[in-house]
Amino acid sequence: xxxxxxxxxxxxxxxxxxxxxxxxxxxxxxxxxxxxxxxxxxxxxxxxxxxxxxxxxxxxxxxxxxxxxxxxxxxxxxxxxxxxxxxxxxxxxxxxxxxxxxxxxxxxxxxxxxxxxxxxxxxxxxxxxxxxxxxxxxxxxxxxxxxxxxxxxxxxxxxxxxxxxxx
Amino acid sequence: xxxxxxxxxxxxxxxxxxxxxxxxxxxxxxxxxxxxxxxxxxxxxxxxxxxxxxxxxxxxxxxxxxxxxxxxxxxxxxxxxxxxxxxxxxxxxxxxxxxxxxxxxxxxxxxxxxxxxxxxxxxxxxxxxxxxxxxxxxxxxxxxxxxxxxxxxxxxxxxxxxxxxxxxxxxxxxxxxxxxxxxxxxxxxxxxxxxxxxxxxxxxxxxxxxxxxxxxxxxxxxxxxxxxxxxxxxxxxxxxxxxxxxxxxxxxxxxxxxxxxxxxxxxxxxxxxxxxxxxxxxxxxxxxxxxxxxxxxxxxxxxxxxxxxxxxxxxxxxxxxxxxxxxxxxxxxxxxxxxxxxxxxxxxxxxxxxxxxxxxxxxxxxxxxxxxxxxxxxxxxxxxxxxxxxxxxxxxxxxxxxxxxxxxxxxxxxxxxxxxxxxxxxxxxxxxxxxxxxxxxxxxxxxx
Numbered sequence: 001x002x003x004x005x006x007x008x009x010x011x012x013x014x015x016x017x018x019x020x021x022x023x024x025x026x027x028x029x030x031x032x033x034x035x036x037x038x039x040x041x042x043x044x045x046x047x048x049x050x051x052x053x054x055x056x057x058x059x060x061x062x063x064x065x066x067x068x069x070x071x072x073x074x075x076x077x078x079x080x081x082x083x084x085x086x087x088x089x090x091x092x093x094x095x096x097x098x099x100x101x102x103x104x105x106x107x108x109x110x111x112x113x114x115x116x117x118x119x120x121x122x123x124x125x126x127x128x129x130x131x132x133x134x135x136x137x138x139x140x141x142x143x144x145x146x147x148x149x150x151x152x153x154x155x156x157x158x159x160x161x162x163x164x165x166x167x
Numbered sequence: 168x169x170x171x172x173x174x175x176x177x178x179x180x181x182x183x184x185x186x187x188x189x190x191x192x193x194x195x196x197x198x199x200x201x202x203x204x205x206x207x208x209x210x211x212x213x214x215x216x217x218x219x220x221x222x223x224x225x226x227x228x229x230x231x232x233x234x235x236x237x238x239x240x241x242x243x244x245x246x247x248x249x250x251x252x253x254x255x256x257x258x259x260x261x262x263x264x265x266x267x268x269x270x271x272x273x274x275x276x277x278x279x280x281x282x283x284x285x286x287x288x289x290x291x292x293x294x295x296x297x298x299x300x301x302x303x304x305x306x307x308x309x310x311x312x313x314x315x316x317x318x319x320x321x322x323x324x325x326x327x328x329x330x331x332x333x334x335x336x337x338x339x340x341x342x343x344x345x346x347x348x349x350x351x352x353x354x355x356x357x358x359x360x361x362x363x364x365x366x367x368x369x370x371x372x373x374x375x376x377x378x379x380x381x382x383x384x385x386x387x388x389x390x391x392x393x394x395x396x397x398x399x400x401x402x403x404x405x406x407x408x409x410x411x412x413x414x415x416x417x418x419x420x421x422x423x424x425x426x427x428x429x430x431x432x433x434x435x436x437x438x439x440x441x442x443x444x445x446x447x448x449x450x451x452x453x454x455x456x457x458x459x460x461x462x463x464x465x466x467x468x469x470x471x472x473x474x475x476x477x478x479x480x481x482x483x484x485x486x487x488x489x490x491x492x493x494x495x496x497x498x499x500x501x502x503x504x505x506x507x508x509x510x511x512x513x514x515x516x517x518x519x520x521x522x523x524x525x526x527x528x529x530x531x532x533x534x535x536x537x538x539x540x541x542x543x544x545x546x547x548x549x550x551x552x553x554x555x556x557x558x559x560x561x562x563x564x565x566x567x568x569x570x571x572x573x574x575x576x577x578x579x580x581x582x583x584x585x586x587x588x589x590x591x592x593x594x595x596x597x598x599x600x601x602x603x604x605x606x607x608x609x610x611x612x613x614x615x
Contacts, residue, residue: 097231097232097235098216098217098218098219098232098235098236098239099235099238099239100238100239130231130232130234130235130238131231131234131235131238131265155216155239155240156239157216157217157218157236158201158216158217158218158219158220158226158232159201159217159220160217
């Protein structure tokens with residue numbers, strides 16, 4: 001989580017954020033807290049497993065700033081919302097195949113599930129398209145969706161976490 | 168030229184292909200199973216996509232997942248390496264139907280040469296010697312005796328439904344032939360539900376000599392000389408070298424030209440290897456074509472100076488071969504040893520584990536093709552080869568001295584390897600004098 005309170009029209013310093021994130025990664029740090037005047041940065045980094053893309057596949061800084069520079073909400077997350085360490089018992093629905101993720105049965109239709117949806121093992125949670133074949137992906141767990149980790153159009157590899165479920 | 172290629176393989180050959188592409192400025196997508204996720208060599212690729220679980224049937228062999236990876240990875244071509252899907256006709260067809268170039272021969276060429284009957288026909292049409300035999304099932308004892316008399320003893324009685332060494336027996340005269348035919352038919356009926364048998368001349372203690380060829384998409388075919396791969400254990404190659412030792416120059420030329428004729432007749436394209444067995448009189452007989460790049464290709468790269476993987480990519484991209492046959496040299500002597508994670512003291516049982524220490528030899532004329540490093544965990548899921556050590560010197564004697572020095576320098580701890588066996592072979596008189604045949608390692612060296 002990163003809390004930053006600059007003046008509302010100062011640009012959010014993404015370069016600095018990138019540097020800090022790299023530094024954390026290179027030195028295996030879990031938390032950085034910087035303060036200067038009323039400007040404050042705190043970055044916290046979760047365990048590696050929470051990163052849903054294999055490092056080589058989609059390199060992205062572990063802390064992602066929200067695009068809006070005027071954000072006064074804690075916009076950046078060092079790890080997707082709930083780091084497993086804090087939330088034992090959450091289960092990831094992982095992709096059983098390789099292809100392209102689609103959240104809804106077809107464009108314009110509502111998504112199969114949203115955050116808060118209750119699922120059973122047979123609930124279809126998404127489509128993964130491969131070679132023009134749209135595979136319906138069942139949840140295979142029971143519980144409530146707490147997070148959607150990918151978006152429509154994303155390229156998905158085998159075993160990639162798609163949804164987080166609270167059983 | 169392709170902008171992006173998917174490497175549909177793992178380990179040392181995947182690394183080999185990634186390196187070749189990087190040198191050519193071609194982007195790469197590597198695939199991995201869950202067992203290989205995070206492997207160091209994957210870092211050389213622009214992207215690594217996990218395609219399935221450790222079991223190859225769900226990952227490296229799963230065509231739909233490989234093709235999906237190619238689609239989301241946005242590649243124009245796939246290099247299949249060796250093993251896995253490299254000689255799978257269906258895979259080659261699926262690639263083409265998805266508009267992805269398959270870096271290898273066409274499905275049709277694979278099919279023709281993969282079928283024993285059509286392969287033999289192609290060899291006949293190309294005037295390439297086959298192992299003499301009955302040309303079909305034996306209908307009667309009289310027929311068998313007549314054929315044996317024609318081709319000469321010893322002969323091999325083979326079950327038509329057999330394979331992989333099963334259902335074969337040797338007959339050295341009429342009496343053993345008659346007895347053998349009866350027994351073979353009974354056994355074949357029991358084991359394969361098919362009593363059909365045929366005869367072949369039994370070539371005793373043959374040498375395994377194979378010819379590297381490459382053909383472009385414009386009708387040109389060249390050979391890159393021969394390799395001797397007689398040092399085998401249970402039909403697995405341990406050592407390969409080029410040129411074949413003690414083979415008269417005239418025979419070398421003949422066997423290489425025979426390979427080219429066969430490949431031309433088969434309309435085969437891209438890289439491949441034509442396998443022969445050579446008897447004590449230096450007569451050679453066609454066995455089969457391996458329609459892929461092979462493990463031992465580095466040996467040919469050293470003596471010819473040609474990068475075979477890069478050339479495969481160029482051929483697939485439509486480029487003509489850049490050299491005439493006369494411009495392909497065979498310089499010096501190159502020898503490769505395969506180093507396997509196996510325990511020579513325990514029947515070569517696989518020896519998986521973490522490599523806790525690794526010191527690889529180097530120096531003038533030494534090449535190490537391997538994906539492993541200190542700290543690498545050799546898993547139980549795939550073949551046991553951890554790397555290939557290749558030496559190249561001006562003469563075979565110098566190559567042997569270099570390889571002995573390298574094997575002494577080599578340190579691998581944490582797993583067992585076949586290095587001790589290799590050291591024995593390189594000190595063995597028959598090997599040093601170039602008097603190897605395919606029975607040597609099992610019957611002479613290991614039997615001691």
